[in-house]
Amino acid sequence: MIKNKKRLMFFKMISLSLLRRRSRMIVALLAIVVGATVLAGLVTIYYDVPRQMSESMRSYGAxxxxxxxxxxxxxxxxxxxxxxxxxxxxxxxxxxxxxxxxxxxxxxxxxxxxxxxxxxxxxxxxxxxxxxxxxxxxxxxxxxxxxxxxxxxxxxxxxxxxxxxxxxxxxxxxxxxxxxxxxxxxxxxxxxxxxxxxxxxxxxxxxxxxxxxxxxxxxxxxxxxxxxxxxxxxxxxxxxxxxxxxxxxxxxxxxxxxIKHVAASESAVLTKLTSLIFIVTAVVLLLTMICVATTMTAVIAERRKEIGLRKALGASNLSVVGEFLGEGLLLGGVGGILGSVLGYVFAEIVSKNVFGGSITFLWWLIPVTIIASVAVTGIACLIPIRSAVDVDPALVLKGE
Amino acid sequence: MFFRMIKGTFIHQWKKMLMIALTVALGTSIATAMLNVMLDVGDKINAELKTYGANINVVSKSAAIVSSLYETDEATDAYLQENVTGELLTIFWANNILDFAPFLDGQVKLDGTDQKVTGTWFHYHLSFRKKGSDYIRDTGINNLRDWWEIVDGERYDEQADFYKDAGDLFAMVGENVAEKKNLKAGDEITLTGKTTEVVKVVGVFSSGDNEDDVIYLPLSTAQRLTGKADLIQSISVSALTSPEDETSQKVAKNPELARPEDYELWYCTAYVSSICHQIQEAIPTSSASAIRRVADSEGDILNKTELLMTLITVLSLIGSALAISNLVTSSVMERSQELGLMKAIGAKNVRIAGLVLTEILLVALVGAVSGYFIGFGFAQIIGHTVFGASIDMKGMVAFLVAVLIFAVTLIGSLPAIRNILRLRPSEVLHGR
Structure with missing residues (x-):
């Protein structure tokens, strides 16, 4: 019973915190959604483009x-x-x-x-x-x-x-x-x-x-x-x-x-194109993930005061970390879901415009995107929270 | 005072400022790398596509009509003079011509049976003199027939030291001929046409098409065998071209009737049709035509690759723009207390906004400059791992990225600044 109540309180605190600090949370959510969209969109393209390109290579004929x-x-x-x-x-x-x-x-x-x-x-x-x-x-x-x-x-x-x-x-x-x-x-x-x-x-x-x-x-x-x-x-x-x-x-x-000159050149161009998209995807993903992480870090860091207040009221380090992490993970999950949908939409637009065909839907990419955005958000939250809970509440509250 | 306050911010809040600079740097590097790769990918893929071989075929004007239908036709006007080949180097788009080689076909007797031979340049050192300038180029089918698989022996190369002094009595034999006549590298074969030549087989190649039934000889040997001194039948040209569009096709159909400005644009763009046109101008006795299978597909693939890269670039630009403006918004917002204090002690809205903007833009500048160089690095990594060549850095990209980052940072700060202006000092200081 008590446990249930505690859990209820936990969710209430998280959701209220998200609602009350709407504008800031939108900022954080936006960052995560962008990251997840890039991930889902580029990976879908990376998997499907060689097939589609190979089809358009058929304009060379036999x-x-x-x-x-x-x-x-x-x-x-x-x-x-x-x-x-x-x-x-x-x-x-x-x-x-x-x-x-x-x-x-x-x-x-x-x-x-x-x-x-x-x-x-x-x-x-x-x-x-x-x-x-x-x-x-x-x-x-x-x-x-x-x-x-x-x-x-x-x-x-x-x-x-x-x-x-x-x-x-x-x-x-x-x-x-x-x-x-x-x-x-x-x-x-x-x-x-x-x-x-x-x-x-x-x-x-x-x-x-x-x-x-x-x-x-x-x-x-x-x-x-x-x-x-x-x-x-x-x-x-x-x-x-x-x-x-x-x-x-x-x-x-x-x-x-x-027909060697057709077959050989096709495989040469396809290999180049595939590795181009691969490395572009890798670079863009890496940079985007870092961007998401810095935004999350900034969003959390400004709440040091709140952390101090909670600690002063007697919250344990663990419960503070748990709560903030919970908030971050919730955001990560929601952002991941939105991002995988938007990413698929983006990949579909690319496919329609470039190749005039539909893109293959990769169902496994949805859980991967959600897990990745939850993980990135989690790690990004953890760093500033850790440094915040280590601080003496009195100092934080005083504003130093 | 203004500058002292800014300095103060950098000293006391260096962590936050560093974070903004870092994000701006990352965003800038994505934008720089992607834009550069996008602008260069056309050239790179185009070079890759050149492995499909020649995309322009040049024959004599009358040969274009007579064609190979009458293989007995002996009229010399069906041939081109060998020395016109150098004219290719004098056209406007000469630098886009990567490789070319002349061909001369003939029928000879080998062991009493008919055999098709083709004379050509393998790796030829061409030097051509016109109007006082020298044009020099190493060219030939060793590049144009990149896909030949050498089954036995090696590729003939008239520039190689050994062959340079050994004369021109060598041959490259197609796989099917080698199989039928049981030939391998090092064998000597006797070819009988107008003259009789004993040539040594240098290598056996496999091409997968009807070239496998042909013996390739140095051009001079083929000219003696067919009795056509200094003559060639066709020239294959491999040129870097831009994909054709509607206007170019219209102009190409009738260059004389096109509007002068259309003609000018067409002539000065490396369309396959305009290069053909220029070749015909340079060699008046010739007819140059695009090999559609290669030229059309190349345009198609190029367009698709460029569009694909453009869309990916747009996505990553939107991504980095959002990331930057996001962080700027949140970092300005968290300073509401400090800014509220300023208001309380009498600072004007304009001054506060100016202060915040100057700070942010200064940080963004630092981030953008370092980000540009990081992006440069990423572009080169992409270029080298994928294409084995560096990516051309275009000045336009630096300008574009600068404008983009400036706009994004400014737009990112706007909602935050509007918020600040609405602040009531008492409320802020009270901590609400």
Whole structure:
């Protein structure tokens, strides 16, 4: 009963003290909230930014390729098996390419069969004047091809492929073409009317190709065949090498390679950025914590007189320390809670503005923030209280 | 008297004053370090991004149209003269050009099969003389192909003592070629084109793209093999650039039609498009274009990093501003008794406010100056641990921080001073 009463009195004293000295306590609380906000905000950013940056690095496009190893081409089944080695959430996209030589106006051009949805992921840097093809017969052409053949968006032409009739030709695809036989070699000129819907500018070799759908390439060449190359875009903060080795060993006839200049630079920039944010977080946190501590110290130090009065009334050192500490810890707790909310809000604002996405909520950061602010406040209170209780009450009250 | 009172405060309350100075110093150091890092991070990340390789490709004007579609095309106007390469060093943004190298491709026979070879500079000492001034630069693909992994042997380096005197009969072989032909460093191979050259394999590299199928030769060797003396096909340029914005894209499309002030601004900013434009001015027979994959992504990443650092800086600035004004408020408030006494013996409000402000600002000045140097230290620690290079200290930051600290200290003292002016001496002295 007595114990209960004592406890009640303790809380009453703390809360009344906080209420009565409102303005000063607001000052102290503000300091703690700022500290906790910086802690929660920066740590959230530190944990989430490498992931988000890695995603925006994907604007460089593919960082891994699959090529046939000892086989003629890659089948869908092989590609699927290889991709199963990469966790689904890290796989940003992939595009198989099938290259074929054909002609336009009797001039040789390389045609590439692609999946245009995949290309948007693995080659986001393509600058397409016009639109991506949506139906059969529509093609994208490289800027160099456009200049050479004087083709613009909306123009129509005919691609001609000279097919040598061998066993792997699917003759159902060339039902009514004239088959010419010279020296025992049978061949046919197979035509595909194409419509240019877009022109690609990239500043590199893509400008020399014509891109069209797989079914068009199949029709043009009258051959069922796999793919020559697969471009893969993988989100990663490291560990790309291990994927390539396990894929090359695990899937027979397929070889995975890193596009070194993309992969190497990505990891270099990511490492730098991560360590930059880490050290900035550490420095800012350290300084902010010291700031919080000095403010708390100042707030407590001015109450020496009160401490003296309590002691003169017969309070033990321990109870004085306990009471002031209780006050500080309460403030620390409240500040920590407010700070973790504000910190999350800050991190979310950063994430929205910089990366246009949401930030991952780190639930464990809430207790960490609260504990850290309670600890910092506690330590900051303890120092001035200790020196205050050691003083003779008479001296303090006299104002010396 | 005024100064004696101030002196008195510093002597009797040195602990409190020290506390304020310390907090101001900490706040200043955060502001200084963060602002400096923020302003410099663009340059630093930009340099880091250069490992992605060249971002500008220069070819002959007619080659841009003919392209590699006709590999049989022998017209010389599809090529550039080798000696125009030095013109790159004469453009307005020459200092932003980090590395460049010319290339000349050709098909030769190796053991009876076709083999693609590329002639280039590995580590070349270029000296170029124009209008009486000398331009000198060490450049080549040893920097541009930073990502090449040397599987066997070493990188060829025409500047190295051993190779300097040994002529140009050396080669770097792509991994796939080496595998197919079973080559390793030290082997000699015979290449047959317009001439026949016996070259020694210096190293085998792995690049992960189609360069693995190519043999790289010194430019002069490739020129003899292809019979194209003093000619090159393209120049790869790696330049530090600023991210493009809407205006720059508009001007870049049609520089002649842009408003003069827009043109001026565009020309004098290191946009990839303006550097391309200047290269074409310097080499009239050339066509320079941005390699979009590199140029676009670089701009994107740079913008994001800078924005990120700006937001973090804003947070830490707000944090340190609040911490300083907080402490100033609380330290002025606790002196109500002393100030009440002054009022009681007849001091005017203005004089008291002046006294308190002078004291606080003096302390803040001491704190800010020491804080600036601490912040300088922190910025350099960040620069060296993260980028291995020092952070440029900008004079603007010192000015900005000074204004900021002054304002924050002043604002922090305002509520406290207002409080003091409202004090009734009798109440204060009575201890309420």
């Amino acid at each position: 960082n891994m390729i699959f090529t046939p190893d000892g086989t003629d081409s890659l089948t869908d089944e092989m590609i699927e098996r290889a991709l199963s080695y990469i966790p689904a959430r890290d796989l940003d996209g992939y595009t198989p390419y099938r290259y074929e030589n054909t002609t336009i106006n009797k001039n040789p051009v390389t045609f590439a069969g692609v999946d245009f949805d995949g290309v948007k992921k693995t080659a986001p840097y393509w600058n397409v004047d016009g639109a991506y093809p949506t139906r059969d017969g529509e093609v994208l052409i490289g800027a160099n091809v456009a200049k050479t053949f004087n083709l613009g968006v909306g123009d129509k032409t005919v691609a001609v492929s000279s097919i040598e009739i061998t066993e792997d030709v699917d003759e159902s695809l060339i039902p009514d073409y004239e088959i010419i036989e010279i020296d025992g070699v049978k061949s046919a000129d197979h035509e595909l009317p194409i419509k240019v819907v877009g022109i690609i500018q990239t500043g590199s070799s893509e400008e020399d190709y014509v891109y069209l759908s797989y079914s068009d390439v199949e029709y043009l060449t009258a051959k069922h065949r796999g793919y020559d190359l697969v471009e893969v875009s993988v989100n990663s903060t490291g560990g790309l090498e291990s994927y390539t080795t396990s894929i090359s060993n695990g899937v027979e006839g397929l070889r995975a390679k890193l």
